[in-house]
Amino acid sequence: MPLIRTQAWWFRPALIIFITLLLLWIGFANSGVKVVILATDALLGLLLAGLLFLVAYIRQRPDLLDPWQQVSKRRIPVAAGVILLTYAVIALIDSVHFRVPLENAGHGDKVHYSVEVSSLLDKVLQQLRTQEESTYSAPFAIQLYSKEMIEQADGQMVRDYPRLKYGGAHLQHADERTADIIRLTLVGSIKGVLLWSGLLIIVLVVRRRTTGTTTKQVWQALWHDPSTRMLRTALVTFLVVLLLASVAMQLADVYHIFGTSKVGQDVFYQAVKSIRTGLIIGTLTTLVMLPFAILMGIAAGYFRGWIDDVIQYIYTTLNSIPGVLLIAAAILSIQVYISNNPDIFETAADRADLRLLALVLILGVTSWTGLCRLLRGEALKIREMEYIQAAKAFGVSPFKVLGRHILPNVLHIVLIIVVLDFSGLVLAEAVLSYVGVGVDPSTISWGNMINSARLEMAREPLVWWSLLAAFCFMFALVLAANLFADAVRDAFDPRMRVS
Amino acid sequence: MIAYIIRRTLYAIPILIGVNLITFTLFFVVNSPDDMARLHLGVKRVTPEAIDKWKQERGYDKPLLYNEGAAGAGRITDTIFYEKSARLFVLDFGQSDEGRAIGEDIRERMWPSLAIAIPALLIGLLVNITFALLLAFFRATYIDLWGVVALVIMMSVSTLFYIIGGQYLIGKLMSLVPISGYDDGGLNAIRFLILPVLIGVIGGVGSGTRWYRTIFLEEMGKDYVRTARAKGLSELKVLFRHVLKNAMIPILTGVVVVIPTLFMGSLLLESFFGVPGLGSYTIDAIRNQDFAVVRAMVFLGSLLYILGLLLTDISYTLVDPRIRLS
Numbered sequence: 001m002p003l004i005r006t007q008a009w010w011f012r013p014a015l016i017i018f019i020t021l022l023l024l025w026i027g028f029a030n031s032g033v034k035v036v037i038l039a040t041d042a043l044l045g046l047l048l049a050g051l052l053f054l055v056a057y058i059r060q061r062p063d064l065l066d067p068w069q070q071v072s073k074r075r076i077p078v079a080a081g082v083i084l085l086t087y088a089v090i091a092l093i094d095s096v097h098f099r100v101p102l103e104n105a106g107h108g109d110k111v112h113y114s115v116e117v118s119s120l121l122d123k124v125l126q127q128l129r130t131q132e133e134s135t136y137s138a139p140f141a142i143q144l145y146s147k148e149m150i151e152q153a154d155g156q157m158v159r160d161y162p163r164l165k166y167g168g169a170h171l172q173h174a175d176e177r178t179a180d181i182i183r184l185t186l187v188g189s190i191k192g193v194l195l196w197s198g199l200l201i202i203v204l205v206v207r208r209r210t211t212g213t214t215t216k217q218v219w220q221a222l223w224h225d226p227s228t229r230m231l232r233t234a235l236v237t238f239l240v241v242l243l244l245a246s247v248a249m250q251l252a253d254v255y256h257i258f259g260t261s262k263v264g265q266d267v268f269y270q271a272v273k274s275i276r277t278g279l280i281i282g283t284l285t286t287l288v289m290l291p292f293a294i295l296m297g298i299a300a301g302y303f304r305g306w307i308d309d310v311i312q313y314i315y316t317t318l319n320s321i322p323g324v325l326l327i328a329a330a331i332l333s334i335q336v337y338i339s340n341n342p343d344i345f346e347t348a349a350d351r352a353d354l355r356l357l358a359l360v361l362i363l364g365v366t367s368w369t370g371l372c373r374l375l376r377g378e379a380l381k382i383r384e385m386e387y388i389q390a391a392k393a394f395g396v397s398p399f400k401v402l403g404r405h406i407l408p409n410v411l412h413i414v415l416i417i418v419v420l421d422f423s424g425l426v427l428a429e430a431v432l433s434y435v436g437v438g439v440d441p442s443t444i445s446w447g448n449m450i451n452s453a454r455l456e457m458a459r460e461p462l463v464w465w466s467l468l469a470a471f472c473f474m475f476a477l478v479l480a481a482n483l484f485a486d487a488v489r490d491a492f493d494p495r496m497r498v499s
Numbered sequence: 500m501i502a503y504i505i506r507r508t509l510y511a512i513p514i515l516i517g518v519n520l521i522t523f524t525l526f527f528v529v530n531s532p533d534d535m536a537r538l539h540l541g542v543k544r545v546t547p548e549a550i551d552k553w554k555q556e557r558g559y560d561k562p563l564l565y566n567e568g569a570a571g572a573g574r575i576t577d578t579i580f581y582e583k584s585a586r587l588f589v590l591d592f593g594q595s596d597e598g599r600a601i602g603e604d605i606r607e608r609m610w611p612s613l614a615i616a617i618p619a620l621l622i623g624l625l626v627n628i629t630f631a632l633l634l635a636f637f638r639a640t641y642i643d644l645w646g647v648v649a650l651v652i653m654m655s656v657s658t659l660f661y662i663i664g665g666q667y668l669i670g671k672l673m674s675l676v677p678i679s680g681y682d683d684g685g686l687n688a689i690r691f692l693i694l695p696v697l698i699g700v701i702g703g704v705g706s707g708t709r710w711y712r713t714i715f716l717e718e719m720g721k722d723y724v725r726t727a728r729a730k731g732l733s734e735l736k737v738l739f740r741h742v743l744k745n746a747m748i749p750i751l752t753g754v755v756v757v758i759p760t761l762f763m764g765s766l767l768l769e770s771f772f773g774v775p776g777l778g779s780y781t782i783d784a785i786r787n788q789d790f791a792v793v794r795a796m797v798f799l800g801s802l803l804y805i806l807g808l809l810l811t812d813i814s815y816t817l818v819d820p821r822i823r824l825s
Binding site for chain 2: 313318320324333337430457474482486
């Protein structure tokens, strides 16, 4: 029996999109730049493939599909899901890394590449990345945040706030700023609505073809029919997301909408770049811990005896070490290794990526124990079921029993835990970076932003925008994840569904 | 009972040995003491002599597990493993890489940690249970719904924001209490403790209240509650006399587990508020890469955690006579 046997309506479009993306990627890889696949990029790709596989698998398991359908019927989780999807797309765009060839470094035929690894997202936000001021500037400011000596037209030196190089450089006068911001907001909103209308048209066309009705019927069904509630909620959330994004992009073109950091880097750019770091920690940690947690959990519960003793011993030991300290110990060791072996890394990005990977791995080690214990308990219950006894009586090998009969029946627990863990991991990144055992200081992350904001808050006059930007981006992600996780848990846990 | 405690204590020993082996591997096998010395000395001052001197001062110049040069018992005892790791079992923490006695530091820094952790725990418990009871009383109404939404929102804010925001708002803007610092003596110390305790409580309200609300709701679905209502008790009486009492079992055991670890202090609160407790001690050690202190704290933390588990089991039997330890 094949594991996945689905030929649903979405299968062909999904395949076409996948192949298009693959072709685009190949074309991109041959366009002269040197594609760099960081370890975390590769793992993220693996995760994506696993996710697609999971979706296909869930579709043919009514017991797993039903809770998801419950989730999709509620407004909050659908809206939260759209926001999570937006974050995920940004993180994925930020995970295509490459090195640009240097223009006139060629001695002979060998092409030299820039040591700086950039991503597709950097390309999209090219302007934000390159428009650096000299130091702090407030959101939407057109002047620096500190006074400097300026030479005026008549040669006189005056101590004043100098104009920014990029922020609001197109304005003649400071008074024009408010009108300009309003104008740009309007332009941005119109663009956002246009983009959304495009999306809407695609949805209408697809639905007309699949349902075989007229456009008018589809339109009315879309806004009034209870069955399209999920689509409706998703569309409205998309409208909000697109509006925010396009207004932000429009304004960010000529202003620093979240100000600039100490070295003059755009804070909005930092906050967007942090998305990848946060998501990697939230998702890859789960990916690396899952095999261990699942295998050991169900093996301990099913085999019992000495296997159970050994596995219980392992997870009790790991669990008894305070998480932060174990992470600190491991990261300190990695740090020693990195600083003593500087030549194994081709670029600084490689080095930072190894540290990120190490963090993900060690977070995985500290966070698998809870799931393992739950799965052990569940496996203990399931092994007494009649169908397992029957399988045993037929002489099915123990590993086949684990894979065929026990694993599919504990999958709902795995799903709940994975979704529940995500927001905690994103929050943990910030704390760990503050403690000094988080991501590499050169990696842009919310933790590092908050860490630097700590000194900025003590500064006079106060610099608050880094903190605000990190707060907004992190809060939106964690809140969406929490709301989504709640709905998933309610749907999968029948005890909670009653109330 | 006593037999059970003894057995559990014995069971803790292999776990502590495991913890010890893990830290030993992380600190001495993955990276040799030479690497540590190089990191500490910095690039400029690294000479073979300097490394040897650094190692000798801290006792890292011995063989890892087995000393062939020594005689008799010295073959085992004159090694890094015995000196640095095995001695932790008798709570001999040795010296930090900077040369201070770790045991003494811990005894001294324990009190400020407790001064924050205990009030924060008690007040937090009171606040969370009150809110949770309130939500449980108004269950399935708009108060409950929006209350839970507010809790989820509170949960979604990182502790760091609570601390930085609280310091700024209460400490800097309103100048009600000092932003950070610590004072040993009497009433004056309270001024310094208010803010960290308050923020510790607020930071925990989201997840705490939600957790207790779930416990209460689960209890309220049980048969004895229906019976209590059927015999005509008012909802308030049901809540306080029956539900609260029974819900105390999971709540209490959840609290008992963390009591021993209160000694370790809160990493974030202490370091932000400049409290000289064990939490800030740990953070400083991590930042200065003082491996000896980190090792000691890992061991201490595991020890306290295991103690917490043992206390939990004992407290189960005390609050719930249905459970017998065997």
